[in-house]
Amino acid sequence: MPNVTLLIAVLLTTVASGQDLFTARDVFDLEHANNPAISPDATRVVYQRVSGDIMHDRFVSELWMVDLGSTPPHHRPLVQGGGSYGQPVWSPSGDRLAFTASEQGERQIRVLFLDSLQQMRVAATPSGAGSLAWSRDGRTLAFTMFVEGESPAPAALPEKPDSAQWAPPVRIVEKIIYRNDGGGYAQDGAQQVFVVPADGGTPRQVTTGDTDFGGRIAWIPDGRLVVSINPDEDADYDPVESSLAILDPATGETETITDRDGVEGNPALSPDAKSVAFTGYEDRGLGNHTSVLSVLDLASGQMRPLTESLDRSVGDFEWAPDTGRVWFTYSDHGIGRLASTGRDGRVVVHATDLGGTTLGRPYSSGAFDVGPKGLCAYTVTNPTRPGDLVIARVDGTRTTELFRTELNEDVLAHKNLPNAERITAASVGGLEVEGWIVLPPDHQPGDKHPMILEIHGGPFANYGPRFSAEVQLYAAAGYAVLYANPRGSTSYGAAFANEIHHNYPGQDYDDLMAITDAAIAKGDIDADRLFVTGGSGGGVLTAWIVGKTDRFKAAVVAKPVINWTSFVLTADMYTYFPTYWFSEMPWEDQDQYWRRSPLSLVGNVTTPTMLLTGESDYRTPISESEQYYQALRLRRVPTRMVRIPEASHGIASRPSHMLAKVAEILRWFEEHDESSKP
Numbered sequence: 105m106p107n108v109t110l111l112i113a114v115l116l117t118t119v120a121s122g123q124d125l126f127t128a129r130d131v132f133d134l135e136h137a138n139n140p141a142i143s144p145d146a147t148r149v150v151y152q153r154v155s156g157d158i159m160h161d162r163f164v165s166e167l168w169m170v171d172l173g174s175t176p177p178h179h180r181p182l183v184q185g186g187g188s189y190g191q192p193v194w195s196p197s198g199d200r201l202a203f204t205a206s207e208q209g210e211r212q213i214r215v216l217f218l219d220s221l222q223q224m225r226v227a228a229t230p231s232g233a234g235s236l237a238w239s240r241d242g243r244t245l246a247f248t249m250f251v252e253g254e255s256p257a258p259a260a261l262p263e264k265p266d267s268a269q270w271a272p273p274v275r276i277v278e279k280i281i282y283r284n285d286g287g288g289y290a291q292d293g294a295q296q297v298f299v300v301p302a303d304g305g306t307p308r309q310v311t312t313g314d315t316d317f318g319g320r321i322a323w324i325p326d327g328r329l330v331v332s333i334n335p336d337e338d339a340d341y342d343p344v345e346s347s348l349a350i351l352d353p354a355t356g357e358t359e360t361i362t363d364r365d366g367v368e369g370n371p372a373l374s375p376d377a378k379s380v381a382f383t384g385y386e387d388r389g390l391g392n393h394t395s396v397l398s399v400l401d402l403a404s405g406q407m408r409p410l411t412e413s414l415d416r417s418v419g420d421f422e423w424a425p426d427t428g429r430v431w432f433t434y435s436d437h438g439i440g441r442l443a444s445t446g447r448d449g450r451v452v453v454h455a456t457d458l459g460g461t462t463l464g465r466p467y468s469s470g471a472f473d474v475g476p477k478g479l480c481a482y483t484v485t486n487p488t489r490p491g492d493l494v495i496a497r498v499d500g501t502r503t504t505e506l507f508r509t510e511l512n513e514d515v516l517a518h519k520n521l522p523n524a525e526r527i528t529a530a531s532v533g534g535l536e537v538e539g540w541i542v543l544p545p546d547h548q549p550g551d552k553h554p555m556i557l558e559i560h561g562g563p564f565a566n567y568g569p570r571f572s573a574e575v576q577l578y579a580a581a582g583y584a585v586l587y588a589n590p591r592g593s594t595s596y597g598a599a600f601a602n603e604i605h606h607n608y609p610g611q612d613y614d615d616l617m618a619i620t621d622a623a624i625a626k627g628d629i630d631a632d633r634l635f636v637t638g639g640s641g642g643g644v645l646t647a648w649i650v651g652k653t654d655r656f657k658a659a660v661v662a663k664p665v666i667n668w669t670s671f672v673l674t675a676d677m678y679t680y681f682p683t684y685w686f687s688e689m690p691w692e693d694q695d696q697y698w699r700r701s702p703l704s705l706v707g708n709v710t711t712p713t714m715l716l717t718g719e720s721d722y723r724t725p726i727s728e729s730e731q732y733y734q735a736l737r738l739r740r741v742p743t744r745m746v747r748i749p750e751a752s753h754g755i756a757s758r759p760s761h762m763l764a765k766v767a768e769i770l771r772w773f774e775e776h777d778e779s780s781k782p
Contacts, residue, residue, distance in 0.1 A: 123519060123520035123545075125580040126520075126576045126577065126579075127577075128577060130519070131573050132157075132759055133156065133514075134155070134156060134512060134573065135511040136154050136511065137151050137152065137483050138151065138483065139152045139190060139192065139471050140481035140482065140493060142474065142475030142480075144425070144475070146475040146476045147171070147173050148171050150167055150168070152168075152190050152192070153167070154461075163759070164188040165188050166182075166189060167181075167190075167192055167201075168180065168181050169182040170493070170495060177507045179507075182201075183203065183205075186208065187205055187206050187208065189203055189205050189206075190203065191233075191236050193237070196238055196240060197242055198218070199219065200216065200217055200242070201215065201216040201218065202214070203215075203216065204232070204233055206232075210228065211228070211229045211230065213226040213227045213236065213300070215303075224303070224304060226300055226301075226305075227305070227306075231249055232249065233247040233248070233249050233298075234248045234249070234295075237320070238302070239323050239327070243301065244299050244302055245299065246298065246323065246353070247298055247307075248317055248318065248321070249298055250294070252291050252292065252293040255291065255292045258276060259274075275289065279292060280340035280679065281676065284676050285721060285722040285723040285752050286754060288722075294314050294317075295317050296309055296317060297309075297331065297351060310353045310356050311351065312356065315334065316333070316334065317331050317332075317333055317351075319369045319371075320371055320372060322371045322372055324402070325377050328351060328352050330348060330349070330350055330361075331348070331351050332346050332347070332349070332370065332371060333346065333360075334347070335349070341679050343677065344387050344393075345365070347361075347368055348361050348368045348380065361400070361405060362400065365386060366384055366385050367385055367395070368382050369382060369383060369384055370382055370383055370421075372421065372422065374428065375425050376428070378401065378402060378403065380400045381430050383396065383418050383421065384398065390684065391602060391606070391684050391685050392564040392592075392594065392602055392605070393598075394416070396411050397410045397418040397432055399430075411434075411449065413449065415597040415598060416595065419433040419468075420432065420472065421433070422472070424444065424476075425475065425476050428447070429444045431454075431480065432445070433458055433470055435594060437538060437596060438566050438568030438589055439457075439568055439595075440468055440469070440485075440570075442480070452501055454480065454496075454498055454503050455484070455503065457485060458483065458484065458485075459483065459484065460484060460571060461483055463756065463762075464762050465560065465572050465639075466524075466540075466569070467566070467570070468566050468595070469485075469491075470491070471483050479498075480495070480497075480498055481495045481496075484508075485571050486523075487523050487569050487571060487572070488523060488571065491571075492512075493507075493508070493509045494508050494509075520545035520546070521545065522542050522547070522576075523542070524540040525543075527540065527619065527622050527623060528619075528622065529618040529619040529621065531614050532614045533611065538589050539586060540569055540586075541585065541623050541626070542575055542579050542585045544580070545580060552629060553583060553633075555583060555584040555585070555620075555624075555633070555634055556578050556583045556584070556585050556635045557586050557616065557634065557638075557656075558574075558578070558642070559616065559638030559642030559646060560593070560638065560642050561638065561642045562593070563604060563608055564593070565593065565594060566589050566596075567588070568589075568595075574756075575587065581770050583773075588619040590645075606686065607700075608641075608644075609644060609645055609648040609702070613645065613648055613649060616645065616649065617653070630779070632779070633657060633777060633779055634655060634656045634657060635773045636649055636650070636659045640664070640723070640724060643662045643724070646660070647659075647661045647705075648705065650711040650713055651702055651709055654710050656711055657711075657712075657773070657776050657777055657778075658773050659712070660714045660715075660772055661714070661715050661729070662716045662765070662769075663716070663718065663723075663724045663753055664702070664724060664732070666729070666732040667697075667703045667731055668700055668701045669690040669697045671725075671728055672685075672686070673690065674725045674728075703731060703732065703735060706732065706735045706736065706739065707739070711741070712743070712776045713741060714745070714769075714772045715729040715745045715746065716745075716769070717745075717747065717748070718747075718750070718753065718755055719747050719748060721751065721752055722753070724753060726747065730745070733745040748764060
């Protein structure tokens with residue numbers, strides 16, 4: 105039963121009950137693996153080891169290496185220091201490792217020599233480097249970096265007297281996409297391609313202009329690069345358009361080699377250098393498109409899909425260097441899978457527990473690499489552990505595990521962490537809705553607990569049986585936690601996801617009520633003590649729920665959309681939302697915007713409802729929360745607005761912000777839980 109004493113204990117101290125409870129302080133001690141990279145000879149694996157830095161309130165990463173040449177495999181740090189290190193990429197000969205380094209505000213590309221473990225700075229990268237790629241001869245590195253352009257200058261003012269204290273100059277905005285969530289107001293400029301000698305030197309900017317070059321870079325044998333660009337002059341007005349192009353680094357000229365209306369991105373060259381694999385889809389104007397893995401023959405220009413029949417979106421992918429198969433990730437019914445396919449399109453699944461590279465909520469994630477001789481390395485998760493690294497050998501359909509990290513046993517082995525139990529419910533239209541329920545760690549048969557319905561964002565995303573620090577903290581405070589994948593969620597096929605196309609919120613509300621009823625029917629939930637929260641798309645649905653029913657004792661609406669008209673005209677991605685989530689612009693069909701806005705239902709709300717949003721959120725701007733807060737105040741509904749300074753839409757990117765979110769939600773629920781009071 106949650107009460108003030110237990111709440112404080114869960115958030116600030118360790119409580120002994122046979123085993124200790126998971127606490128907020130533990131979040132800073134969590135670690136997870138990410139971005140594994142297998143050496144060309146398949147004897148070593150380097151990966152990022154990500155951990156919390158309590159002194160600077162950040163997540164930082166080191167590079168660690170697993171040497172498979174010893175028995176047992178030797179696991180040791182490779183690059184450590186006072187910064188954060190990532191993007192490890194092996195040279196073709198396997199004697200060097202390129203990576204990015206960020207130390208004391210300075211960003212660099214470095215190369216580590218494996219024989220001596222000496223590091224060399226290759227180049228300073230003031231705005232950070234991405235998409236590191238070795239040339240096939242190992243002599244050159246290509247990368248992308250943002251290059252600032254010329255911004256319009258303010259109009260001239262009278263000369264300022266010496267020592268005068270004037271206000272900061274005005275900001276002139278002319279860019280179409282002028283601010284980005286997590287990045288602030290956008291500078292004029294574009295993401296450009298650079299090349300630099302691998303033994304150090306001055307980076308040479310290969311591309312110019314306003315076109316962004318993003319995603320993976322693939323070197324082809326003649327020294328040119330395959331890249332992904334949006335070639336449209338009005339690219340910002342067509343945000344889901346990208347094409348593959350061949351870039352000549354000597355001249356900067358590009359030749360587009362695909363022209364489908366839609367997305368072709370992240371090119372990767374086949375081992376025989378004859379074709380390029382990529383992911384994308386034809387733009388059909390839907391709220392959600394299924395990303396398909398395809399192969400383009402460089403000689404003929406013919407394109408062939410490999411995963412079209414899978415009906416699941418492909419995430420990351422890599423060519424196996426010695427078999428011609430392409431390995432890839434996808435989610436199926438909330439489960440992260442690692443699979444491979446040949447040119448016949450037949451899919452073989454190799455792992456079904458991929459994930460663990462996010463800590464806050466149980467979203468899909470994960471990273472992997474594949475090497476020669478069937479060697480693969482990937483991150484795994486379950487409801488009680490963040491991402492560990494697994495190294496395995498694959499022979500056909502047989503997978504043999506060779507090594508597994510245990511990064512969190514020092515922190516979590518003595519903790520009482522409850523597992524997640526799968527449940528399903530039948531909803532309107534005959535759809536089956538899948539969810540998971542996590543009971544408090546001290547649950548005993550016959551106990552009935554208050555329950556939090558926690559709703560995912562997106563809305564095109566999915567939850568699953570994965571580690572979630574937030575869910576574990578709610579459970580440790582005495583709550584059962586229910587999370588689910590209502591219609592609109594990914595990993596159930598295109599038809600299921602597009603049930604909410606131009607109809608969101610809609611019957612996803614019915615799905616959430618059905619899964620709530622199914623959880624209560626199991627007998628562990630106190631039906632009179634229900635609470636609801638969700639963030640982003642989950643915030644939309646939480647506000648929709650309290651406008652439809654009063655069955656929940658209290659609600660927390662986090663970073664929501666409240667008024668679709670004001671949202672699409674203030675969000676950072678404002679050229680995307682009215683085009684793909686609505687059939688018309690707001691001024692052309694105001695009715696569809698209003699009838700789908702939670703603000704239209706505020707007159708029905710009686711549930712005590714708190715708002716929680718980052719003040720630097722440009723995805724769902726805090727003005728959305730302010731509208732709802734003031735509307736609830738005008739109606740005299742109990743409310744509160746929690747504003748998180750400096751936080752963007754990704755609140756959990758800083759550990760203390762994640763913990764503040766959890767603490768405020770728990771406090772609000774307890775304040776409105778009469779049964780918990782003495």
